Amino acid sequence: MDYAKLRKHLIALASLPKTDSPLVSAYFDLQQPLSAVRRDFLAWTELTRQTFAGSLRQDFDDAVEEIESWLGNATGKSAAIFSRWGEHPLLLPMTFDVPMKSRLHVDEYPVIYPLVELKDRFNRFVVVLVTSGSARIVEVNLGSHSVELLAERPALRERIGREWTREHYANHRKERDRKFVKEKIAVIEALMAKRGHNALIIAGDSRYVARLTSALPRSLQSKLIGELKTGISDQKMQAVISQAVESFLVKEREESFDAVNLLVQAVRAGGLATVGYEPTRRALLEGRASELIISAKLLHEEREELVRMASQQGIQIETVRDCELLDRNGGAGALLRYELQDSPDEVKIEAA
Known part of the structure; x- marks a missing residue:
């Protein structure tokens, strides 16, 4: 999987229509034994299928069967696969040469934040x-x-x-x-x-x-x-590339904090930014956001909604980990294309 293809997949996933059929989003850490990965997945599916009945349970079972079949030949360090049956069926597997945690979700929409964070952290x-x-x-x-x-x-x-x-x-x-x-x-x-x-x-x-x-x-x-x-040397090249990736991740983390500081400066310079979930969501709905800055600690549902909206619009998303300033101010913010005419209370920054 390369960067350009991941970007296209993210836009496609963010734009999927909602249906009644359950959509399974499965992330797998393939550095574990495949037998353990498969065992954990089947244990989750056996429990989760009890939450559906009738045709929805059948759609869930069919989606799970597709993932289980694909998983048998999975390669790489990690994988993400999205599967849905019923109206607007979907099967989209992706493999990566970087690690990701195993995560299993079923909902009306695909869970895409882990891909957004991967794309942001492991840029080209x-x-x-x-x-x-x-x-x-x-x-x-x-x-x-x-x-x-x-x-x-x-x-x-x-x-x-x-x-x-x-x-x-x-x-x-x-x-x-x-x-x-x-x-x-x-x-x-x-x-x-x-x-x-x-x-x-x-x-x-x-x-x-x-x-x-x-x-x-x-x-x-x-x-x-x-x-x-x-x-x-040829023997050391992979080790040197790994060092380069670590150096890049350090720089990327610094840039994430720089983005938060830019958000603060924009608020102080006259309101060309917004902070907090609701104001940021409104700015995205109205097409006023030019960049989304989002914390990994934001509530799952809120985080998914914001990155889905931003991905649909193709705007830049900066993911941030362990930033107390952003977490203290609602876990999300946006730089704006033009001045926000909201009340001043909606763009206050809590500094202490």
């Missing part, structure tokens, strides 16, 4: 792995990676004592290195612009990391979020 970014001989430009997409380009440094024939003086050789090597760095920067810029990346990490031998970093233009300097100075 670029890692450049540099050594004395090559530069690998890697896209990390929802925790997994693909090598977009492997550029080998052109070989330089040994000519000292024959055709070139030592000074000539040194000058040629310096020019070759400068050209190599310049070419790589052009590739990085093109890739990040094309794929819409806003974050860059450079990893590798310390002197080559420093050389590439110092040569970055201002446009890329602003997107550089980390440097990992470590040796690179």
Whole structure:
């Protein structure tokens, strides 16, 4: 599963029509033994089916059977699958290379907050792995990676004592290195612009990391979020990518808190924001919200409703964990497209 496909699936799930038939949202931690995952799922379904009767129970059983059948061949570190029978039937499985907790829900609408949080936390970014001989430009997409380009440094024939003086050789090597760095920067810029990346990490031998970093233009300097100075080899590449993901998650958490601070500033600057569940819901209903900022601790039903509305509109969602300021102020807020004409009491920030 890649980032673009997940985004499309989220919009589709958020836009599903409501029906009487139960919709099962199942999230599985596949790092556990599959037998244990299946056992827990069947135990939940056996208990839950007793809450339905008649045709609704049959629809629930059929939806569960679809999930159980798919689960037998599940791969990856985690999975999410949505299943419904009856009117507007649905079967949508997704697998991921990042962990998620097991969660089981049945309701009229799909439960999508875990996917929204996954999409926000494990955004796409670029890692450049540099050594004395090559530069690998890697896209990390929802925790997994693909090598977009492997550029080998052109070989330089040994000519000292024959055709070139030592000074000539040194000058040629310096020019070759400068050209190599310049070419790589052009590739990085093109890739990040094309794929819409806003974050860059450079990893590798310390002197080559420093050389590439110092040569970055201002446009890329602003997107550089980390440097990992470590040796690179094919055997170590996965470990380095894992380090890069951890560095990115730290930065993403900082950005989540930055979004809360921006919300506070917008309130103080004249009301181009709202806080609390009801005012935020109203802003989304009226199409005035430009970004939703939401706490993982918000009540399940309220959280699902807000992210469903925001996903339908395709607006940015910033998920926030362990932010006392946001939790103290209703667990949700929105930046607005234009000034809110509500009473001042609805946009107060409780700071202490």
